[in-house]
Amino acid sequence: xxxxxxxxxxxxxxxxxxxxxxxxxxxxxxxxxxxxxxxxxxxxxxxxxxxxxxxxxxxxxxxxxxxxxxxxxxxxxxxxxxxxxxxxxxxxxxxxxxxxxxxxxxxxx
Amino acid sequence: xxxxxxxxxxxxxxxxxxxxxxxxxxxxxxxxxxxxxxxxxxxxxxxxxxxxxxxxxxxxxxxxxxxxxxxxxxxxxxxxxxxxxxxxxxxxxxxxxxxxxxxxxxxxxxxxxxxxxxxxxxxxxxxxxxxxxxxxxxxxxxxxxxxxxxxxxxxxxxxxxxxxxxxxxxxxxxxxxxxxxxxxxxxxxxxxxxxxxxxxxxxxxxxxxxxxxxxxxxxxxxxxxxxxxxxxxxxxxxxxxxxxxxxxxxxxxxxxxxxxxxxxxxxxxxxxxxxxxxxxxxxxxxxxxxxxxxxxxxxxxxxxxxxxxxxxxxxxxxxxxxxxxxxxxxxxxxxxxxxxxxxxxxxxxxxxxxxxxxxxxxxxxxxxxxxxxxxxxxxxxxxxxxxxxxxxxxxxxxxxxxxxxxxxxxxxxxxxxxxxxxxxxxxxxxxxxxx
Numbered sequence: 346x347x348x349x350x351x352x353x354x355x356x357x358x359x360x361x362x363x364x365x366x367x368x369x370x371x372x373x374x375x376x377x378x379x380x381x382x383x384x385x386x387x388x389x390x391x392x393x394x395x396x397x398x399x400x401x402x403x404x405x406x407x408x409x410x411x412x413x414x415x416x417x418x419x420x421x422x423x424x425x426x427x428x429x430x431x432x433x434x435x436x437x438x439x440x441x442x443x444x445x446x447x448x449x450x451x452x453x454x
Numbered sequence: 455x456x457x458x459x460x461x462x463x464x465x466x467x468x469x470x471x472x473x474x475x476x477x478x479x480x481x482x483x484x485x486x487x488x489x490x491x492x493x494x495x496x497x498x499x500x501x502x503x504x505x506x507x508x509x510x511x512x513x514x515x516x517x518x519x520x521x522x523x524x525x526x527x528x529x530x531x532x533x534x535x536x537x538x539x540x541x542x543x544x545x546x547x548x549x550x551x552x553x554x555x556x557x558x559x560x561x562x563x564x565x566x567x568x569x570x571x572x573x574x575x576x577x578x579x580x581x582x583x584x585x586x587x588x589x590x591x592x593x594x595x596x597x598x599x600x601x602x603x604x605x606x607x608x609x610x611x612x613x614x615x616x617x618x619x620x621x622x623x624x625x626x627x628x629x630x631x632x633x634x635x636x637x638x639x640x641x642x643x644x645x646x647x648x649x650x651x652x653x654x655x656x657x658x659x660x661x662x663x664x665x666x667x668x669x670x671x672x673x674x675x676x677x678x679x680x681x682x683x684x685x686x687x688x689x690x691x692x693x694x695x696x697x698x699x700x701x702x703x704x705x706x707x708x709x710x711x712x713x714x715x716x717x718x719x720x721x722x723x724x725x726x727x728x729x730x731x732x733x734x735x736x737x738x739x740x741x742x743x744x745x746x747x748x749x750x751x752x753x754x755x756x757x758x759x760x761x762x763x764x765x766x767x768x769x770x771x772x773x774x775x776x777x778x779x780x781x782x783x784x785x786x787x788x789x790x791x792x793x794x795x796x797x798x799x800x801x802x803x804x805x806x807x808x809x810x811x812x813x814x815x816x817x818x819x820x821x822x823x824x825x826x827x828x829x830x831x832x833x834x835x836x837x838x839x840x841x842x843x844x845x846x847x848x849x850x851x852x853x854x855x856x857x858x859x860x861x862x863x864x865x866x867x868x869x870x871x872x873x874x875x876x877x878x879x880x881x882x883x884x885x886x887x888x889x
Contacts, residue, residue, distance in 0.1 A: 367808040369792050370785075371662070371724075399659050407793060436664055437723045448662065449725035 352386040355420055359384050359391055362419035366412045373447055375412055379439025382430060386423075391416060393427040396435045461527040461587070465794040467540045471520020472787055474548050476861030478512030479776065483854025485509075485555070486834060490847035494838065497765035498630060504559035506637070509772050511551035511573070513857070514645055515607075517779050519547060519580060521786055522600065525652055530590030530597050539583040546576030554618075563622050570611075570618035577611045580604075599651020599675045606643030606682065613639060634764065635689035641771045642704060643682040649778050650674050650711045653733075657715065660729055660785060661722035670714035677707030701751065705744055712737055728820050732781020735828045736774050742835065743770035765838050773831035776853075780827055780860050788814035791868035795875075804874040814867040819859055827856035 363384075364376045375381055375395065383394040393416065395409055413427040440448070485505045486493070492501035523540050527533050534540055550573030557565030581604050587593075588601050613636040620626060654671035658664065681703025688697025715737055719730070743766075750763035788811035795809065803813035834849025836842075 365808075367810065369808075369810045370660070370789070372810050372812070398662065399655075407796065411796075437662060440723070445723075448723055 348388075352388075355386045355391060355423060356384050358419045359386075359393065359416045359425075362415040363393070363412055366408070366415050368408065371448065373444050375408065377441040377444040377447075379441060379444070380408075380435065381412075389423050391420060391423045391425045393425070394430050395427055396430055398435050461531055461533045462793070463523060463527065463534055463537050463540055465790050467537060467544070468520045468524035468790055469787065470541070470544050471523065471547075472517055472783055473861065473865065474544065475513055475517025475520060475779070476783075476857055476864070478508065478514075478516055478551065479780070479857030480854050480861065481857070482509040482513045483830065483850045483852070483857055486850030486853060487847045488850075489559075490837065490843040490850060493765070494841050494843045494846055497761055497768070497838075498633060500558050502765075504555045506768065506772075507551065507555045507558060509776070510640055510645075511547070511554065514772070514775055514779060515640075516544070516547050516551065517783065518645060518648055519543065521652070521779075521782065522584060522648065523580075524786065524790060525655075526584050526587040526597070526600055529655060530587035530593045532587040532590050535583045535586040539579055543576055543580045543583065546572055546579065550576055554614075566618045566621060570615045574611045574615050577607055581608055594655075595672055595675065596651045596655040599647055599654070602675065602679045603644055603647035603651060606639055606647060606679075610636065610640040610644050629692070630761065630764075631689040631692050635686040637768060638689065639682065639686050641768070641775065642678060643686075645775050646708075646771075647675060647678050647682075649775060650678060650707075652782075653711075653778075654714065656782065656785070657718040657733070660724075661718050662724045663718045663721040664723075665717050665721050668714070668717070670710045670717060674707045674710035674714060677703050677710060681707060698751070701747070705748070708740060708744060712740065728817065728824065729781050729785055731821075731824050732777050732784070732827075735824070736777035736781065739770045739773035739777065739831060739835070743767050743774060746770060762838060762841060766835055769831070769835045769838050773835060776831060777827055780823060780856065783860060783864060784815060784820055784823075785811065787864040788812070788867070795868060795871060798872075798875075800871060800875045802875075803871060809871065813871060815863045816867065819863040823856050823859040823863065826852050826859060830854075830856055 360376060360381075363381050364374045366375045367373065368375060368378055368380075371378065378398070380397060381393065381395050383392075385392045393412065395412055397408065409427055409429050413425055416425045416427070417423075482505070485508045489501035489505045492499045493505060496502065523534060523543075550569045553565050553569030553572060555569075557563065557567075557569055584600070584604060588597055588604070590597055593600075617628060617633075617636060620628060626632075650671065654668070654675075658668070681700045683700070685697055685700025685704055688694065688700050715733065719726075719734075746763050746767035750760050750767060753760070753763070755763070791814050792809065792811055801809055803809045805813070830849050830852030832849070833852060834846055837844070837846030837849050
């Protein structure tokens with residue numbers, strides 16, 4: 346596998362792992378919620394930028410740690426670092442169509 | 455596997471407060487039932503005063519202090535000064551609530567004095583302990599509101615201590631206005647501002663609502679904090695212009711709080727659910743309270759009728775706060791229990807799906823709790839309004855049922871998940887679960 350191919354493979358593994366990390370209040374995974382801003386792979390390093398729906402969220406300490414643990418479990422030979430970022434702030438516009446549907450999003454509002 | 459964060463206290467701290475608060479709600483309903491005839495006869499009789507203290511201290515203050523001991527470290531991102539201090543606060547609050555209530559109901563007066571001393575020491579301990587997370591500079595509106603509300607808690611207790619010893623020494627007459635100043639400091643200054651401040655954080659989060667401008671909440675906290683001392687002073691020294699100025703300011707602040715609720719509901723990205731039922735029912739009681747208070751202040755009424763309207767106002771304020779506390783407990787307790795379960799490696803619900811907050815209580819029982827609490831408070835308020843001890847007693851029974859339902863439901867849900875996980879075969883591991 347080429348270097349680029351390996352990086353993409355690791356990225357896919359990371360995204361799949363993140364897709365299994367659920368927000369326990371909303372019942373949706375962090376990818377569908379639009380909380381994962383970026384996953385960068387550089388050799389054995391995987392860097393993830395993630396946000397939360399609001400600063401001081403009850404799961405603000407737990408959810409990022411769970412996400413990082415999930416990626417570590419999925420790609421055990423990689424150096425995983427997860428950074429919680431607040432810029433740009435999360436807005437409902439980042440919700441995936443599936444998430445909007447599951448949340449009963451009302452387009453009128 | 456990640457578990458509890460570094461800043462929050464052990465789950466047993468907030469859950470201990472909230473469990474005691476649940477028992478307090480159950481007991482409050484029973485006390486309303488037992489004291490119904492005395493409450494209706496005159497809201498300042500010993501039985502009525504005892505019932506109000508069970509509601510405000512054993513239920514509301516105990517539960518709210520528990521929530522604040524969890525919420526302030528999360529929002530301020532700083533830990534409590536002492537976990538042991540938090541546990542002592544719980545013990546002291548439970549002791550103070552029941553010493554005071556028993557003393558008011560049955561005597562001797564030394565019980566009231568002992569309760570006042572224990573209560574004041576407990577509140578000072580809580581204020582010191584919470585000053586750690588509340589020193590955060592980036593805590594925003596919720597932390598700013600909590601600083602004010604804790605100040606009002608200390609002021610309320612200071613009034614209470616003086617009044618408790620006045621009962622023995624007779625320094626001054628405990629006129630209804632003076633009692634009301636104390637009651638309003640506790641209900642609106644301490645509990646009211648706490649709820650308004652916490653709601654500004656929790657509502658947008660739980661309703662997934664991003665508002666373009668969210669100034670109503672800040673106005674609500676500012677106006678409540680500014681108006682409350684003026685209203686209390688007006689009631690204390692029987693100065694109607696002062697009381698009016700403070701009252702109008704406080705009511706405007708409460709109006710801003712309701713505007714904030716409306717904007718959150720309008721901008722929500724989630725369908726309305728159980729919590730919103732509690733919150734909206736709670737808001738209706740706030741409107742009733744304001745209406746009753748205004749009618750008592752404006753109306754040309756006989757003293758007994760005015761006293762009854764004021765009692766309706768106080769009961770409706772208790773309903774406003776009570777429904778809000780029970781509703782938010784259905785979010786807070788599952789969150790805390792979830793964190794504790796995840797720390798133990800529990801990742802799935804009995805259904806085999808990822809563990810969610812909603813797996814940690816029975817939705818049917820929660821809806822029954824909402825129905826019982828709303829009906830109970832409504833019937834109780836009606837009973838006071840029409841001076842019917844039987845109606846008030848029926849309301850008390852329903853309130854008591856709601857306390858029992860909420861406590862049992864929220865305590866048994868996490869246990870059910872935990873027991874199910876204990877029975878899971880060792881080989882049946884899920885991703886992320888600690889072997």
